[in-house]
Amino acid sequence: MKLKKSGLFVDKLDSNEFRDDFEKIIEWSTIFEDKQIYIQKLQTIDWLTAKQIQFLQNIRLQGWGRLSKKLLTAIVDSNGQNIIEQLWNSQQIFMSIVNKADIKGTITDANQDLMHSNSMEDILSEAYTSPANKKMIRQVVKVVHDIQKAASGQAPKQIAIEFARESRRNSKLSQTRGHKLQDIYQKISGDIVNKNLKDKLAEYIKNNQLSVWEKNSFQMNKNDQDFLF
Structure with a gap:
């Protein structure tokens, strides 16, 4: 919205050709607290003008969303539409879309592939959660392994974790x-x-x-x- 209101990117904001560059700009603005490093990263995008860089260097974004880019844009339904496109083109809410059979199946397969190709520690190291929650997850996994051992190797169908608050x-x-x-x-x-x-x-x-x-x-x-x- 800030970029659109500035009037400096009118010819590029709606173009797929520049979408990845805008994603990089948003990511860099969130990651790099050092202004000089941020400016250096902006200068690697060759189409940005000095005026545009001056405007962007004063826009600093904070925090991360709970949903990944892969979930929102890389997973598509049987019609080839990703979740963002379905949210834009229909009246459906997010939870309704992710629970559709084709989308839900794709998410499940992606999670299974992730679990098979990475160790638990690899997954936790990339997880956006607190060290306390990571410790709790490790403890739960150990309990699940004990349960599975006692059940002759049969894994539980579902695991629920409750975190105490306040x-x-x-x-x-x-x-x-x-x-x-x-x-x-x-x-x-x-x-x-x-x-x-x-x-x-x-x-x-x-x-x-x-x-x-x-x-x-x-x-x-x-x-x-x-x-x-």
């Missing part, structure tokens, strides 16, 4: 919930809830282990009858 906020919520539970216990007669149970609850709240307490509170300990449920 742990600090959840911790505070658990603490609040724990203190409310503790307050209720304090008001209950000693015939129902004895001091030992109340002390255990206080210890779990102090150590931020309320979820462990809730799990254990449903399990009967044969050697200790201090359970509530």
Whole structure:
């Protein structure tokens, strides 16, 4: 949009001949924080004028999209249209397009080829996600291998990974919930809830282990009858 409004690229923006060059410009603007390096890269495109380079050097883009160029432009349906073209030429939304049988099949095949030709570490090194998420994925893969081994080599059909978010906020919520539970216990007669149970609850709240307490509170300990449920 910025390039179009400038009026400096009117004869080239809609031409397929210059599409790859514009893609490079966008990529360089995102990657190179050093202005001089960015200018040097722009100077390698021989059709850019000094005025155009001066304009482009002041446009700096940040961040990356979640969808790859290969997904949006290289995968086509049975009519030879890629996802971008279908979004432009129809009323379909992205999720509707990628779940069409021909597109979905092509994506699946491409992912399988990627998995067979690259190791997990190669794939993770290129993945756009945090080191913490990469560590979690490695741990999940190890668990899946154990499951597959226990199932006589049969791989699971589907794997779901859930990433916990806002742990600090959840911790505070658990603490609040724990203190409310503790307050209720304090008001209950000693015939129902004895001091030992109340002390255990206080210890779990102090150590931020309320979820462990809730799990254990449903399990009967044969050697200790201090359970509530």
